[in-house]
Amino acid sequence: MKIQQIRNATLKIDYCGQTILLDPWLQDKGTGFSAKAVKPEMNGMRNPLNDLPFPPEAVLHDVDFCLVTHIHPDHFTEDHLPKGIKVVVQNDDDMQEAISMGFHDVTTFENDRLRVGSMTITRVPAIHGDSETVANDMGCSSGYVLSGEEKTLYIAGDTVYCPSVARTIENYWPDVIVLNCCEATTPGGRLIMDLSDLEAVCRAAPDALVIATHLDSVNHALLTSADIKNFVQKKGLTQVRVPQNGAWIKA
Numbered sequence: 001m002k003i004q005q006i007r008n009a010t011l012k013i014d015y016c017g018q019t020i021l022l023d024p025w026l027q028d029k030g031t032g033f034s035a036k037a038v039k040p041e042m043n044g045m046r047n048p049l050n051d052l053p054f055p056p057e058a059v060l061h062d063v064d065f066c067l068v069t070h071i072h073p074d075h076f077t078e079d080h081l082p083k084g085i086k087v088v089v090q091n092d093d094d095m096q097e098a099i100s101m102g103f104h105d106v107t108t109f110e111n112d113r114l115r116v117g118s119m120t121i122t123r124v125p126a127i128h129g130d131s132e133t134v135a136n137d138m139g140c141s142s143g144y145v146l147s148g149e150e151k152t153l154y155i156a157g158d159t160v161y162c163p164s165v166a167r168t169i170e171n172y173w174p175d176v177i178v179l180n181c182c183e184a185t186t187p188g189g190r191l192i193m194d195l196s197d198l199e200a201v202c203r204a205a206p207d208a209l210v211i212a213t214h215l216d217s218v219n220h221a222l223l224t225s226a227d228i229k230n231f232v233q234k235k236g237l238t239q240v241r242v243p244q245n246g247a248w249i250k251a
Contacts, residue, residue: 001150001176001251005243006059007052008217009075009158009180016119016148021063022155022178025073026056026080033073035220036186045219047074053246056080065116069126069157070141071097074218078102088114090123090142119148124168126159134189143168151175151251158214160190161197169204176251177205180214181228182221195223195231202237209251210240 004012006021013020030046037043052059056079065086068076071094078101086105089095095108107114112123122145129135143157145168154174159165169177179201181193192214193201202210212232215225225242232240243249 001153002248003176003178003211003243003251004248005211005213005245007050007245008048009069009214010059011178011213012059012063013146013153015146015153016117016150018064018117018119019062021060021066023069023075024059024066024081025075025077026052026059027077028079031079032077035184035218037220038185038187038222042219047219048217049219050217050245060085067121067144067155068094068098069143069155070094070128070139072138072141072158075158088116088121091140093140119146119150121146122172124154124172125164126157127162127164128158128160128191130160130190134191137188138191145172145174147172153251154178154208156180156193156201158192160193161200165201166204169201169208174205174208176209176211177201178211178213181212181223182215182218183223184214184218184220185222186220191220195227198228198231198240199235199237202239206239208239209249210237211249212240212242215242 002014009023011022032047098106114121124143126141126143128138128141141158144155146153152174154177183194184191
């Protein structure tokens with residue numbers, strides 16, 4: 001397995017002979033949405049805050065399909081994506097939304113498992129907020145477990161640490177875990193993992209390689225990649241990697 005950090009939660013994953021583009025957000029810098037932020041100086045800043053490390057056509061090279069945890073504007077937009085690319089989404093609602101954008105090769109889960117080539121993708125729960133109100137406002141989001149003739153990969157998606165994440169780790173005991181952990185927060189509450197959540201995952205899966213992502217790209221984030229690096233060094237969490245955009249991790 002090889003995982004390349006592209007930008008934000010967008011990753012390129014080589015797994016079981018397939019190249020997956022996770023949560024493709026290829027939008028040009030500063031041309032997207034601006035979230036309501038708790039840091040006054042960040043309000044009004046347009047996302048994404050940074051450029052892609054490569055031109056979109058280079059990011060898309062050799063991609064077999066896109067895997068989308070949920071359709072939010074920092075995880076999936078139509079920018080630079082060919083309309084014929086294969087897209088796998090979490091549910092029927094996201095499938096209809098992708099189709100309405102003009103994509104015509106869209107697949108979803110009839111149950112919680114989907115076979116793609118020699119890999120199995122299992123959809124697992126995610127809770128996109130630190131309260132019921134926030135999670136309801138943010139809507140449905142999913143994580144995915146990839147299994148096959150390679151190590152088991154858990155993509156947690158946009159979630160806080162919660163019982164369903166703990167159960168996924170306990171049930172699948174993943175070798176590699178991808179965590180979205182910029183502590184994105186709006187005035188209503190926290191949307192995804194913070195430092196304590198990151199530490200909790202490391203304690204729950206002490207033998208897993210943990211890849212910290214969803215960093216440095218949105219205006220409502222409270223943590224940067226530098227913050228994560230400083231924290232894991234202070235806590236001695238040697239299993240955590242914080243790849244810069246464009247970097248590959250081999251697992």
